[in-house]
Amino acid sequence: MLNITARSELLRTIVETLNVVVEDARLDFGEDGLEVRVVDPSHVAMVQMGVDAAAFDNWEVEDTALGIELMKMKELLSLASSTDLVEMQYDDAVGQVNLNVGKIDRVIRPLDTANLSPPNVPGLDLPSSVTISGADLAQALRAARQVGDLVNLSLEPDSFSVHVSGDQDSVSVSYGKDEVLALDCESPVRSQFSLTYLLPMAKMMASTESVCLRFGENLPLKIEFNFDNDAGSVIYFLAPRVEGDL
Structure with a gap:
């Protein structure tokens, strides 16, 4: 179960940062916040991101992993002003993500997370x-x-x-x-x-x-x-x- 509300500016930062590296991402929602790890197809660049639950206006979450096409999120966010709130719901039983901005409701089908395994974070000793x-x-x-x-x-x-x-x-x-x-x-x-x-x-x-x-x-x-x-x-x-x- 997932029911969150966030400022569009926050979601835009999350999506655009991940989109630097990948087109699709697995978003891991937990009690304390959002965690994401992605690597580009050539394994040249990798992003590890964390966002505290407190950054969101509403955070009702059971541990949930969602595979998201980032372009679909960007399309919706392009219709929102920086102060607009975006609602996002997901119910495992239904299997679809419901997004709302003002009068706009968009339904997207999540991707199979089996194809979006988070990469291991490299252990680097950088002097x-x-x-x-x-x-x-x-x-x-x-x-x-x-x-x-x-x-x-x-x-x-x-x-x-x-x-x-x-x-x-x-x-x-x-x-x-x-x-x-x-x-x-x-x-x-x-x-x-x-x-x-x-x-x-x-x-x-x-x-x-x-x-x-x-x-x-x-x-x-x-x-x-x-x-x-x-x-x-x-x-x-x-x-x-x-x-x-x-």
Whole structure:
């Protein structure tokens, strides 16, 4: 059984963040809140998300796993203003999800969750980290995308840098230790990532006060940020592009 009500803005953040990585997602509803883990088909990017039950206007839930086509949720949410409330009900006996926004009622058939198994969260020992405002990070990555797709992230004990080299042009954005919120780096590290995967998530982080990036020399990137007054949390894992990758 599932009977929840949420601001459309909250649901839009949830759906659009997951949609960076996948088109379909298994949403695990429990007594304390919502948990989701998804990985893209190429296993390059992964999202782990949690949202506290307190973030919702109404939360009447028995443990329920629903497979949802995210585009169908986005279609409905596109009709709602940021202040509209969205009601969502599911009854196992009926086997359909009922969604309501104002006068609009939409019924969707959930996907088979057997085909949407949550991935295992990688255990990573990442030696260095920087915490920066979401707006600063998003701006740096947008600037990098103007030149190329492969971005180099570099950390030194006293600085954090974003750099892209194109065929003729280049972009560099650097922040000193006193220009970021926190920096932990004992020795220089650098890793390269695809902006095709990174930039869409940066758009989701742009309005957050702080984003923590953890990485090492040619190691995966782990990005952590919160939303909705810290009621929601996101961890984004992205595999590096190492020399020799096509």
